[in-house]
Amino acid sequence: MDKKNNIIKYFILIKCIFLFTIDISFALSTNELLNRKRKEAEIKELVPNIYKSIVLLTKDSSLNIKDSDILRYSTAIAYSSKKNKINPLLMVSIIYVESEFFHKKSLIEGVSDYSIAQINYHVWSKEYSKIRNSPLNKEKLFKNQIYAINKMNEILKYKKSLYSKEKE
Numbered sequence: 001m002d003k004k005n006n007i008i009k010y011f012i013l014i015k016c017i018f019l020f021t022i023d024i025s026f027a028l029s030t031n032e033l034l035n036r037k038r039k040e041a042e043i044k045e046l047v048p049n050i051y052k053s054i055v056l057l058t059k060d061s062s063l064n065i066k067d068s069d070i071l072r073y074s075t076a077i078a079y080s081s082k083k084n085k086i087n088p089l090l091m092v093s094i095i096y097v098e099s100e101f102f103h104k105k106s107l108i109e110g111v112s113d114y115s116i117a118q119i120n121y122h123v124w125s126k127e128y129s130k131i132r133n134s135p136l137n138k139e140k141l142f143k144n145q146i147y148a149i150n151k152m153n154e155i156l157k158y159k160k161s162l163y164s165k166e167k168e
Contacts, residue, residue, distance in 0.1 A: 039082065046078040046088055047071075053092050054101060063102045069145075073101065073116065076146045080153040086160070091153065114141040115148030124155060131158045 051074040058065050073095075081088035095101060098118035113120045121138050128136045131154065140147045 043075075043078045043082050046082070047074050050074040050077050050088050050092060053089060054096075057092070057096045058101055061100055061102075063100060065101050070101070073145065073149065076149040077153075080150045084153045084157040086153055086156050091149070091156070094152070094156075095149075114138070116145050117148040117152035119148060119152060119155070128155070131155070 051070055054065075054070050054074060058070075077088050077091050077095075080086075081091055095116050095118075098113070099116045101116050112122050119136070119141060121136060121141060125136050125138070128134075128151070136151060137147070141151065
């Protein structure tokens, strides 16, 4: 009888541990989901402000940047700046000064700065490999503005970390 009771207690204990594990994993996944939704909400709040800033800066431009492109850039800047903890308006300012959000500016000027982010491939290719242990993709940098925005943000994060270390 004792052996039977011990076996029953053992199975009850295993069942409790199993249920407890499920409860913990559910709580963690629920918490993860809530955090993800909160971050997405924060990003969705950023996009209209970034969009308005870009429109305001480029409204007098003769470059005629499409609204759909401005929305894509705004969304990419919001996600990337949130991920890398960079002020999105800093990114907007740099991009505007460098390219006025016109991605073919490097073709016109014949320089080696690519994309709306105007990343100089020759300067940053070696440095970027040290930062991320992966090279910059020159073709993607030239053709994919979202890729370029993300890389610009990673470079800004790197430069910010260097400056922070120097101050300490």
